[in-house]
Amino acid sequence: MRKGTTLGLAMGVASVLLVGAIGASFGGDATNKVKAAETAVLQPSGSISNGVRVVEVKAKKYAFMPGEIVVNQGEKVRFDLSTEDVTHGIQLKEFKVDQRIEPGKPVSVEFTADKAGTYTFHCSVFCGLGHMGMRGKLVVLPMAHP
Numbered sequence: 001m002r003k004g005t006t007l008g009l010a011m012g013v014a015s016v017l018l019v020g021a022i023g024a025s026f027g028g029d030a031t032n033k034v035k036a037a038e039t040a041v042l043q044p045s046g047s048i049s050n051g052v053r054v055v056e057v058k059a060k061k062y063a064f065m066p067g068e069i070v071v072n073q074g075e076k077v078r079f080d081l082s083t084e085d086v087t088h089g090i091q092l093k094e095f096k097v098d099q100r101i102e103p104g105k106p107v108s109v110e111f112t113a114d115k116a117g118t119y120t121f122h123c124s125v126f127c128g129l130g131h132m133g134m135r136g137k138l139v140v141l142p143m144a145h146p
């Protein structure tokens with residue numbers, strides 16, 4: 001009985017110390033460094049044509065290809081959109097993109113990636129059971145400061 005209480009107390013102290021240690025190692029600075037390192041590795045998607053970053057984006061139940069698009073802050077961006085099955089849509093609120101994509105009718109949208117950050121775009125036309133999960137990620141790399 002007494003032994004059990006002592007053990008319990010010891011474990012309690014140990015877990016408090018452990019939580020403290022984890023908290024210290026994941027401090028704000030460490031997290032930001034990891035993010036910066038990840039960003040440095042990312043390469044912009046698509047190619048530049050007449051000063052515009054052009055990215056081909058295909059929709060197909062229930063995903064966008066590519067699922068992650070990377071552009072540089074400040075770039076004019078064009079998505080060349082098409083669907084490989086039914087009608088889908090692409091909505092990217094932060095850049096006022098909302099476009100229907102119908103079978104056999106490739107269509108383009110343009111916007112300026114003026115804000116750095118990571119944004120989620122999603123299918124805006126109900127396309128079946130997986131519709132709610134049909135989304136992708138746009139990463140706008142921050143402009144380099146000289």
Ligand SMILES: [Cu+2]
Nearest residue numbers: 088123127134
């Ligand atoms: Cu869809």
